[in-house]
Amino acid sequence: MDVSIILILLLAGTLVTLFSGKAAGKVALAFGLLALGASVALLTKFNAHQNIGCLGVWMENPQIYFALNGDGLSLAMVLLTTSLLPIIMYSTFGSEVKNPSSFYALILFMGFAMVGTFLAADGFLYYIFWELALIPIYFIALNWGNGDAKERQKAVVKFFIYTFAGSLFMLASFAYLYTKAGNFLIGNLSALSLSADEQFWIFLGFFAAYAIKIPLIPFHTWQAAVYQKAPTAGTMLLSGIMLKMGLYSVLRWQLPIAPYAAKTFMTIFIVFGIAGTIYGSIVALRQKDLKKLLAYSSLAHVGLIAAGAYTLTVDGLRGAVLQMISHGFVIVGLFFAAEVIFRRYQTREISEMGGIRVQAPKFTSMFMILVLASVALPSTFNFVGEFTVLYGLSSINIWFPILGGLTIILGAYYMLKMFQNVMLGEANPKPFADITFQEGLTMGVIIAVLFFFGLYPKPIVDMITPSIEQILSYTHKL
Template structure:
């Protein structure tokens, strides 16, 4: 079994989910997404014991495009994140009744297929195709099943689509230019190109535009909060938990090894933009009365710090970013799921209309509190491990970067704990809030279990990803 089987399961699962009909769609999606997770674990094990799990098959002769999927320590880690979160996201949607149910769950499965393909693709044009494919299902998920005013939702979703699609076109132009150098899209061939400083500047800028919009980095962030708020919970989880990680992964896989010179020359400017997002997102989170918007701006702050760690181009920065991508994926999915549970019972997203939940739902309150503490990187949680390494990498670059970047911990603790107090504590709310049920509790326990286990014992992931990151740094530093 090689990595292509993961993609086959997800793609077949998307088709099967659609054709089984509305009644069985959610169950089919859960079965196939769980099967994809099992396949990913097995393929990762085969790689770990020394077997080759790559897949290569000639596709198009001119231009030379190959179905080339790479299974290495970086790509498999990101596919594990994708296939682990997908069944959780599917299960978290069981409490909602969706029109056109089969289409909704089929789109989730197809999006997981596209995102996994993006992480596995070793051919530049194949990577671009999967990158764009991932945009299609989230567009329809947010547009058809999103909430709020219809016109406002349409504007937010169309803006998101145009931003991300337009930015990606610059990346396509960069790949076409690179192809003309060696008539190959293979990532290792592109790594070894001897590009001039001017060529690298243009290639770097083209990639940066695509990735900065997707992450997003200031000033390319304006689409994010509205889409997160308008999209259904599952769509927001897919966006924040997995999709934005495609861009950070791509910086490590494609941008830095191909065009390292501008990354070094403009390092302080780029890291400065990332850290500006940390402060900007935190300040805006403080002002929000919408729970989903608060979490959206919180995510903006956290991913800004992750991106800053990548652009330090140190082993600690890359490793910390990888760890934080995984941790952030789980915690943000957990927080948006908690937000969805509250919205289901109170039928509102407005914080000032909440409060007093602890009295009626002590189990849910305890679980929500753990997620909040993990979000602010409390020692003992997974987020602390990645955030500490990212901050350490910033300290190696410039001490002032870590001083300013570290404000995410202080500001994050302030607005998240204040939000918890306003939403969960106080006198009993007039609205009835039933405590968490079995299926909801199972999803929360799985997420919390990952955050606590790897918060106390991150060694398996650290040992797994470090050798590949060290090899990547060799390409980045060969100037």
């Protein structure tokens, strides 16, 4: 078995689901679980010092390879994707979905493209998967989103243009690198001896694509509107997995290919990340819409992840990867909790909520655990990632973890304040039924993952560390 089996399952699932009619949701979930099973099976054969992959010539001129590489870093991101896909699809079973065959087929196709992005070891192949992931989320947000149709279309088109335009700079960088290496294989591109000026422009070309996708300020202006207008499943895909494509790509492509530029401008890009952390937290404090509050909370967390990724230290990069994975589960759980409330109240305005605790104690307890996990309570997965990132930042400048740590303080304030306004207070006259079995299982699985890896992160740490050390070896040669 090689890594291509996951892509085959997701693509086959897309085609079968498209013709499954009313059974589309269950069929898509079955293929999602098969992809997860294949990912776990691959992990049982994983050796930190011997990658799992496949390589074959795709085109002769230009020389393009169908090259997939499954090292610890890429397999960790694949496992995140294949774990969240079934959770996201299962979470929709409590809502009515129009044209379910197209909806679930697009989700699986997006999973196929994101897994391909994480596995691709040829720059051109990577670019194709990168762009393919944009197509399904565009239609998911446009056709199944909420709110005014014109406003939704405006938000989605802005997102598409932003991300597509940024990706063109990355494509131009790959085209230039091809003239130097004669192919797009990541090993050959990373081995190039580029001048300082060449690295600078290559670094910025990649940054244009990644900063928009993550997003980092000031490239974030598309995020809140799209998160708010997209259906909850679309928001989960964007926040839980898709933004990780940009963060992962910083580590996989940007740092090894342009290490001199990364080292020279390290402080600037750490400041970019920390600024996003502070900005996202402050803006979240002022939000009255629950989904927008969670969107800015996500912006704050990914800013800290990006800062860790640019530290060029083992602890910084390791913490960034741990935080990527933990953030994926936490934010998906929080957006699902917001969806549970919307199903009962048909509103996302925080001022119209309150008193839920009296009517739904089980839901309140689960929501509280997710809130505490979001603010990095010790024993939860987020704490492991954030602590490691801050430790990595401290080796660069002591002010970086002090400023970056504001996300924990501010995050605790606005998340607990949100919880108080949404869940506590006098009983709301609107009836609020406690969670169903399907809703409880969705939240319960996420909570179990957050506690398990919060208490025992060693399996993931052992898996990703050799890959991180390999990435940093390019910067140590300078």
